Amino acid sequence: xxxxVASAHKSASKSVKQERRAGYLFVLPAAILMIxxxxxxxxxxxxxGFTNARLGSARPAEFVAFDQFVRALTADPTFWAAxxxxxxxxxxxVPIQGGLGLVLALLVNQKLRGITAFRVMFFMPVVTSMxxxxxxxxxxxxxxxxxxxxxxxxxxxxxxxATALPAVVVMSIWQGVGFHMIIWLSGLQTINHDLYEASSxxxxxxxxxxxxxxxxxxxxxxxxxxxxxxxxxxSLFVQIDVMTQGGPSNATTTLVYHIIQMGSARGDVGxxxxxxxxxxxxxxxxxxxxxxxxxxD
Numbered sequence: 001x002x003x004x005v006a007s008a009h010k011s012a013s014k015s016v017k018q019e020r021r022a023g024y025l026f027v028l029p030a031a032i033l034m035i036x037x038x039x040x041x042x043x044x045x046x047x048x049g050f051t052n053a054r055l056g057s058a059r060p061a062e063f064v065a066f067d068q069f070v071r072a073l074t075a076d077p078t079f080w081a082a083x084x085x086x087x088x089x090x091x092x093x094v095p096i097q098g099g100l101g102l103v104l105a106l107l108v109n110q111k112l113r114g115i116t117a118f119r120v121m122f123f124m125p126v127v128t129s130m131x132x133x134x135x136x137x138x139x140x141x142x143x144x145x146x147x148x149x150x151x152x153x154x155x156x157x158x159x160x161x162a163t164a165l166p167a168v169v170v171m172s173i174w175q176g177v178g179f180h181m182i183i184w185l186s187g188l189q190t191i192n193h194d195l196y197e198a199s200s201x202x203x204x205x206x207x208x209x210x211x212x213x214x215x216x217x218x219x220x221x222x223x224x225x226x227x228x229x230x231x232x233x234x235s236l237f238v239q240i241d242v243m244t245q246g247g248p249s250n251a252t253t254t255l256v257y258h259i260i261q262m263g264s265a266r267g268d269v270g271x272x273x274x275x276x277x278x279x280x281x282x283x284x285x286x287x288x289x290x291x292x293x294x295x296x297d
Contacts, residue, residue, distance in 0.1 A: 048273035055267035068274035079275065081250040082258040083282075085165060089172075089254070090233040090286075097173045098225050101180030102218075108181070109188050119185075123178040130175065134242035137171040141243075158244050161251035168239050168252055176232065180225050187221030188214070223294045230290065234283050255279045 049068060053061035072079045108119045125133060140146040141157035148154060157167040195213045204212065237256040240246060246253035246261070259279065263272030 045273045045276050048270050049277045050274075051270045053270040053273075055263075055269055057267075061270065064270070068271050069278065071271065072275055072278060078250055078253060078258055079255075082253045082255045085250075085252060086234060086236060086254045088165060089169060089236055090230060092169050093172055093176075093233045094226065094229045097177050098180060098229055100173065100177045101225065102184045104177065104181040105184035105188055109185055119182075122181055125175045126179040126182075128175075130238045131242055133175050134171070134239050137167075138243045141167050159248055161248050164244055164248060164251045168236075168243060171243075172233075172236070172239055176229070180229065183225055183228075184218070184221060187218045191217035219294075223290075226290055226294065227287065230286055231283065234279075234286070255282075 048061070050063060050065060051061040052064050052068070104122055108115055108122070138158065142148075143154070143156045147157065155163055157163045191214065195217070196209055199209050199213055235256055236254045237260065240252050240254055240257045244252040246257055255275065256279070259272050259275045262268045262275065
């Protein structure tokens with residue numbers, strides 16, 4: 001009896017090892033790609049940020065300690081313009097896009113005929129290429145474009161420092177709000193409908209139900225939406241590259257755009273890597289602050 005039990009345990013252990021080995025083999029190709037194209041470039045960026053490496057230079061890279069970081073903070077006005085622009089963009093896009101997404105989710109969460117068509121309509125900009133969307137809005141923002149024709153304005157939206165960044169903000173909110181509407185909608189549909197019936201029996205009105213049932217039930221969704229919008233906002237690049245190229249007069253330059261310009265266009269890899277590290281620290285700090293503010297009691 002004991003020998004049969006031991007044999008069964010041995011067979012089960014062998015089966016577990018085979019399954020584990022098969023799992024490792026399935027994961028291996030993805031792990032190799034992630035190491036080659038994500039981990040290695042990240043560590044290289046960390047190292048190059050402390051050098052004066054340049055693309056195409058005959059001189060070997062030299063270790064310059066924190067010189068590149070000092071350069072960014074004291075001798076690069078474009079860095080401060082990019083930092084200011086991205087902060088304005090984040091503080092405008094995050095609450096407006098998140099709030100509009102919640103409002104749209106509440107609207108399309110109704111059991112009405114044809115509501116699926118509205119969900120699809122709001123979500124269509126999300127699945128459209130950002131390059132295509134940016135080009136379309138660039139044409140709309142021209143002096144003889146659709147925006148001015150509709151509202152009777154005479155503004156060159158993307159070529160004036162006062163209006164260029166707000167124009168990009170409006171377009172970005174419009175493009176991304178559908179995605180967050182779907183996220184909010186999935187959160188709304190996880191709330192137990194019995195809670196609404198119980199609160200209704202207790203005499204709660206719609207606003208009290210929203211405040212005491214809907215909002216608490218959406219807290220996990222709120223955390224996810226907040227973090228995803230913030231990271232996407234900090235990573236602003238495509239819209240700037242297609243619509244304004246950072247102009248006019250650095251009015252729309254962002255950190256990611258500045259990093260890519262320094263690294264790719266000018267070949268200053270060491271400085272671009274240092275800027276990337278600064279960008280990483282800023283995003284990490286915001287993520288930690290958001291995590292602390294939304295932490296469960």
